[in-house]
Amino acid sequence: DAGVIQSPRHEVTEMGQEVTLRCKPISGHDYLFWYRQTMMRGLELLIYFNNNVPIDDSGMPEDRFSAKMPNASFSTLKIQPSEPRDSAVYFCASTIGGGQRSGYTFGSGTRLTVV
Amino acid sequence: AQSVTQPDIHITVSEGASLELRCNYSYGATPYLFWYVQSPGQGLQLLLKYFSGDTLVQGIKGFEAEFKRSQSSFNLRKPSVHWSDAAEYFCAVGGSGNTGKLIFGQGTTLQVKP
Numbered sequence: 001d002a003g004v005i006q007s008p009r010h011e012v013t014e015m016g017q018e019v020t021l022r023c024k025p026i027s028g029h030d031y032l033f034w035y036r037q038t039m040m041r042g043l044e045l046l047i048y049f050n051n052n053v054p055i056d057d058s059g060m061p062e063d064r065f066s067a068k069m070p071n072a073s074f075s076t077l078k079i080q081p082s083e084p085r086d087s088a089v090y091f092c093a094s095t096i097g098g099g100q101r102s103g104y105t106f107g108s109g110t111r112l113t114v115v
Numbered sequence: 116a117q118s119v120t121q122p123d124i125h126i127t128v129s130e131g132a133s134l135e136l137r138c139n140y141s142y143g144a145t146p147y148l149f150w151y152v153q154s155p156g157q158g159l160q161l162l163l164k165y166f167s168g169d170t171l172v173q174g175i176k177g178f179e180a181e182f183k184r185s186q187s188s189f190n191l192r193k194p195s196v197h198w199s200d201a202a203e204y205f206c207a208v209g210g211s212g213n214t215g216k217l218i219f220g221q222g223t224t225l226q227v228k229p
């Protein structure tokens with residue numbers, strides 16, 4: 001299995017532009033999580049899905065952030081418009097049957113820089 | 116509410132020395148506990164996990180962790196550290212009361228001196 005695949009690995013964009021981050025979870029995993037990592041705030045859970053349905057989006061910082069999971073093999077995290085404070089590494093993770101017993105498998109992350 | 120505390124933000128050890136990274140959790144029932152490692156520029160990799168049974172669990176790369184319910188701790192240990200162990204380490208807790216969500220600590224950065 002190729003693991004959790006995220007694209008792009010790096011993204012540099014100008015303030016005000018729309019940014020779309022992509023994630024392909026491991027086949028058969030029914031949970032998908034989006035995290036943001038910064039030096040100041042550490043790992044923050046933004047949103048997670050179960051069977052393609054958003055379960056908890058309380059970590060999404062504001063309306064500029066949105067996430068979708070149109071099918072079991074693809075999810076996007078969109079920021080519109082982007083701001084410099086959105087600069088961070090964004091991780092996608094997936095698991096099967098909930099992460100309590102098996103833990104998550106993380107992607108390699110997307111490093112976003114907003115200038 | 117669930118929470119995880121890693122008291123040490125940064126630890127430096129000499130290569131070949133033993134290592135212990137501390138993790139304390141807060142959870143009302145039996146927790147599921149995890150340790151992850153993150154090398155620079157990489158995602159998080161699962162080192163080991165505990166959810167029942169023997170309180171001393173073995174993981175990859177020669178790491179082990181011990182669950183101590185009385186102390187609400189799940190400390191990570193390694194008898195002899197290698198330079199390649201330099202990374203950031205995260206403790207996480209999950210439980211049957213929530214649907215799949217893990218709570219992560221703030222992480223401990225390990226530096227290894229030659």
